[in-house]
Amino acid sequence: MCDRSHPEKVAIVTTSWDDGHPLDLRLAQLLASHGILGTFYMALRYNNFPRMSKEQMRIIRQMGMEIGSHTLTHPILTKLDQSELLRELHESKTILEDMLRESIVSLCYPKGKFNRRVCLATAEAGYQLARTTVAFRPEIHFDPFRMPVSFQFFPHTCMVHVCHALKRGNLKGITNWCRLEGRT
Numbered sequence: 001m002c003d004r005s006h007p008e009k010v011a012i013v014t015t016s017w018d019d020g021h022p023l024d025l026r027l028a029q030l031l032a033s034h035g036i037l038g039t040f041y042m043a044l045r046y047n048n049f050p051r052m053s054k055e056q057m058r059i060i061r062q063m064g065m066e067i068g069s070h071t072l073t074h075p076i077l078t079k080l081d082q083s084e085l086l087r088e089l090h091e092s093k094t095i096l097e098d099m100l101r102e103s104i105v106s107l108c109y110p111k112g113k114f115n116r117r118v119c120l121a122t123a124e125a126g127y128q129l130a131r132t133t134v135a136f137r138p139e140i141h142f143d144p145f146r147m148p149v150s151f152q153f154f155p156h157t158c159m160v161h162v163c164h165a166l167k168r169g170n171l172k173g174i175t176n177w178c179r180l181e182g183r184t
Contacts, residue, residue: 016131018070018108019043020052025059032063041070041108041131044092048074054099061100068106069093069127076111077118085118089125105129119145 015031017024020042031038040060042052052060057067069092071077077085089107096104105128109118112133122130122145130145142148 015039016041016068016108019046019049019074020057020070022050022052022056024052025056028060028063028065031065037064037066039066039068039106039108039131041068041106042092042096043070043072043074043110044095045072046070046074057096057100061102066106067096067100067104068108068131069096069104070108071110074110076113077109077121078113078115082117082121085121086125089121089127093125093127106131109133114146119143 015036015038017027017038018041020040024040028038028040040052040057042057044051061067069089071088072092072095073088075084075088077088080088093104093107107122107125107127107129108131114122114130114132119130128144129147131147
C-alpha cells in the first residue's frame with residue numbers, strides 16, 4: 001500500500017521477459033496469480049526457439065500484462081545499417097500493433113546492445129521507452145530510451161557483471177551490486 005503522505009517514497013516494480021517463448025504464457029499466469037504485472041518483449045521472427053502465437057499474446061494482454069517489441073529477428077541493432085535498423089524497429093512495432101489492435105510503446109534492445117544512433121532510431125520509430133540491460137540502477141528518473149534495470153535474475157558470473165558495468169560506464173550500478181552481494 002502506498003504511503004500518500006510521502007509520495008517521494010513510492011516504489012515502482014515491474015518485471016520484464018524477453019524473446020516471446022510460448023512458456024511465457026505460464027509465467028504470465030503465475031505473475032498474475034500473485035498480482036504482479038510484467039512486460040513481455042516479443043521477437044517476432046527469432047528462430048532460436050518456438051514463438052508465442054497471436055492468441056497467446058492476446059491472452060497475456062487480457063491478464064493485464066504489457067506486450068513490447070524485441071524487434072523482428074533479434075539482431076544486434078548497433079551492427080545494422082540505418083535502413084535495416086529502422087526496418088527492424090518499425091516493422092516489429094507495426095506487426096504487433098496490427099496483431100493486438102493497440103499501440104506498442106516499449107522496446108527491449110536485443111542482447112542489451114544500443115548506442116546513441118539506436119536510441120534516436122527507436123524514438124523515430126515511435127516508441128516511448130526502451131529497456132536496456134544496464135543493471136542495478138533503482139533510480140526513478142532516467143532517459144526513457146536507456147531505461148536501466150534494478151535487478152537481474154539471470155545467473156551471470158561476477159566477471160560478467162563487472163564487464164557489463166565497465167562497458168556501459170555503470171560504476172553506480174556495479175557499486176550497488178557489490179553492496180547487495182556483500183562484496184564491499
